[in-house]
Amino acid sequence: MRLLSVVLFFVTWWIVSILVGGAKLPPPPDVLNAMIAEARTGALFLNLGVTLARVALSFLLAMTLGTAIGYWMGRVRLADRLGDPWLIILLNLPALVVIVLAYIWAGLTEAAAIAAIAINKLPTAVVTLREGTRALDPALDEMAHIFAFSRGRAFRHVVLPQLAPYIAAAARSGLALIWKIVLVAEFLGRPNGIGFEIGVAFQLFDIPLLLAYSLSFAAVVFVIETLLVQPFETRLSRWRPRAA
Amino acid sequence: MRLEVDISAKEFANAAGERHEVLRDIAFALAPGEVGVLVGPSGCGKTTLLRILAGLDHDYRGRVSRPENARIAMVFQEPRLLPWRSVEDNVRLAAPKLDAAKLSALFEVLELSGHRSHFPGELSLGLARRVALARALAVEPDFLILDEPLASLDDALAARLREEIASLVGGRSMITLLVTHNLDDAVRLGDRLFLLSARPARILAALPIALPRDARSEAEIAAIKASIVRQTNGERTERGPT
Numbered sequence: 001m002r003l004l005s006v007v008l009f010f011v012t013w014w015i016v017s018i019l020v021g022g023a024k025l026p027p028p029p030d031v032l033n034a035m036i037a038e039a040r041t042g043a044l045f046l047n048l049g050v051t052l053a054r055v056a057l058s059f060l061l062a063m064t065l066g067t068a069i070g071y072w073m074g075r076v077r078l079a080d081r082l083g084d085p086w087l088i089i090l091l092n093l094p095a096l097v098v099i100v101l102a103y104i105w106a107g108l109t110e111a112a113a114i115a116a117i118a119i120n121k122l123p124t125a126v127v128t129l130r131e132g133t134r135a136l137d138p139a140l141d142e143m144a145h146i147f148a149f150s151r152g153r154a155f156r157h158v159v160l161p162q163l164a165p166y167i168a169a170a171a172r173s174g175l176a177l178i179w180k181i182v183l184v185a186e187f188l189g190r191p192n193g194i195g196f197e198i199g200v201a202f203q204l205f206d207i208p209l210l211l212a213y214s215l216s217f218a219a220v221v222f223v224i225e226t227l228l229v230q231p232f233e234t235r236l237s238r239w240r241p242r243a244a
Numbered sequence: 245m246r247l248e249v250d251i252s253a254k255e256f257a258n259a260a261g262e263r264h265e266v267l268r269d270i271a272f273a274l275a276p277g278e279v280g281v282l283v284g285p286s287g288c289g290k291t292t293l294l295r296i297l298a299g300l301d302h303d304y305r306g307r308v309s310r311p312e313n314a315r316i317a318m319v320f321q322e323p324r325l326l327p328w329r330s331v332e333d334n335v336r337l338a339a340p341k342l343d344a345a346k347l348s349a350l351f352e353v354l355e356l357s358g359h360r361s362h363f364p365g366e367l368s369l370g371l372a373r374r375v376a377l378a379r380a381l382a383v384e385p386d387f388l389i390l391d392e393p394l395a396s397l398d399d400a401l402a403a404r405l406r407e408e409i410a411s412l413v414g415g416r417s418m419i420t421l422l423v424t425h426n427l428d429d430a431v432r433l434g435d436r437l438f439l440l441s442a443r444p445a446r447i448l449a450a451l452p453i454a455l456p457r458d459a460r461s462e463a464e465i466a467a468i469k470a471s472i473v474r475q476t477n478g479e480r481t482e483r484g485p486t
Contacts, residue, residue, distance in 0.1 A: 139320070139322070139324050140324060140326065142300050142320075142324075143318075143320065143324045145299075145300065146298055146299075146300070146316055146317070146318045147317065147318075147337075147338040147339075147379070147383060148315070148316075149337070149338075153337065157326060157329060157333075157337055158326060161326070161328040161329075164328075239327055239328040239329075239363045239365065240327075240365065
C-alpha cells in the first residue's frame with residue numbers, strides 16, 4: 001500500500017509537470033539527473049550529513065532539556081508557576097524571530113544555529129512532558145514507596161514507562177518541527193546543509209536542483225521515521241494488549 | 245518487634261474545606277506471627293488506617309510504632325502492578341535479593357508458574373491479585389498489610405486464595421494485618437479481630453481467637469461469627485440505625 005501511494009505521487013507529479021511545462025515543474029527524470037550529478041560530486045551527501053548532524057544535535061539538546069524541565073515543572077508547583085509565563089512566550093514566538101535573534105547575538109555560528117533550532121522545539125517538549133508528569137499515577141508511587149524502591153529503580157521502572165508515550169509524542173512532533181526549522185536556519189546563516197543549497201538553487205532559479213535537494217531530504221526523513229521512530233514506538237508499547 | 249498503634253484522631257478536609265473525622269481512638273498492638281484483622285463496614289476508614297500504618301500518610305494525631313527497620317509489604321485493594329513489566333519482573337523489582345529457587349517455589353504455590361512472562365494486562369483480576377500477593381511475600385516482610393485482598397472475586401476463587409494466604413502467612417514470624425468487610429474471611433484468617441464502627445471509625449471490640457487457624461472447624465467458625473454478630477447488633481441498636 002505504501003509503495004503504491006509513492007508510485008501514485010510520482011505519476012501525479014509527472015502528469016502535472018507535462019501540464020504546466022517543464023520550466024515550472026521539471027519532470028522526475030530531470031530532478032533525478034540533478035540528484036545524480038550532486039551525488040557524484042559528493043555535495044549531496046556532505047550537505048545531507050551536515051543537516052542531519054544539526055538535526056541530531058538540536059533534537060538531543062531540546063529533548064534532554066525539555067524532558068528535565070517538563071518533569072520538574074510537573075512535579076514542583078513553584079517551578080510550574082515561575083516557568084509558565086516563559087513557556088507561553090517561547091511557545092508562541094515565531095521560529096524566524098528566534099533564529100534571526102540568535103544569529104545577531106551569537107554571530108553566524110554553528111552554536112547559534114543549533115541553539116536556535118533547539119529553542120524552537122524546547123517549549124513543546126516541556127509542555128508535553130509536564131502534562132505527562134502530572135498524569136503520573138500516585139498509586140504506583142505509593143507502591144514503589146512501600147516496597148522501598150530506590151530512586152533510580154523507581155524512576156526507571158515506574159516513572160519512565162509512564163512518561164514514555166509523552167516522550168514519544170514530544171519526540172515525534174519535535175522531530176517534525178526540527179525538520180522544518182533546520183532548513184530555515186541554514187538558509188539564513190550557514191554556508192552548507194540542505195537549507196543553504198536550496199537557498200542557492202532559489203537564487204539561480206534552478207528548480208531541478210531545488211527539487212533534488214528537497215526530495216533527498218524528504219526521503220531521508222521518511223526513512224528515519226519508518227526505520228527508527230516507528231519501531232521504537234512499537235517496542236515501547238509492546239506491553240499494551242493489542243487492539244483487535 | 246511489635247506493632248503498636250495509638251491514633252487519637254485523623255481528619256480529612258474535603259474540597260469545600262469542611263473537616264471530617266475519619267478515625268478516632270484506635271489503639272491496638274500486634275506481635276510477630278499474629279494476624280490482626282480489621283473488620284468494618286465499607287467506607288468506614290479502614291484503608292485510611294492502613295495507609296497510616298504503612299507510613300504513606302503522616303497527617304494524624306497519635307502514635308504508631310513499627311518494628312525498627314521493618315520490611316513492609318502491602319497488597320493493595322487493586323493489584324497495583326506495573327503494567328509494562330512482566331509478572332516475574334514485577335515480583336523481582338520489589339524483591340531484588342530473592343534467589344531463583346525461592347521465587348520458583350512462590351510462583352508454584354500461587355500457581356503462577358505458567359504466567360511468569362505475561363504482562364499484567366493479560367491477567368484476570370484473580371491472577372493479578374495473586375501476583376500482588378507473590379510480590380508482597382517475595383519481600384519476606386516483617387510487616388505484611390493486606391487491604392481487602394479477596395474483594396470482588398467470586399466465592400470459589402476467594403476461598404482458594406484465602407486458603408493460600410492462610411498457608412503462606414501461617415509459617416512465618418511476620419506481623420500481618422488484614423482488612424476486610426467480610427466476617428467469614430476475618431474469622432477464618434485472623435488471630436485477633438478488631439471490629440470497627442462506621443465513620444468516624446472506632447474499635448468496637450477486640451476479639452482474640454485462641455484456636456489455631458487450621459484447627460477451626462466449620463461449627464466453631466460459625467459460632468465465633470454468631471457471637472460477633474450478636475455483639476455488633478447490640479452496638480447498632482444502642483447507636484440507632486446507621
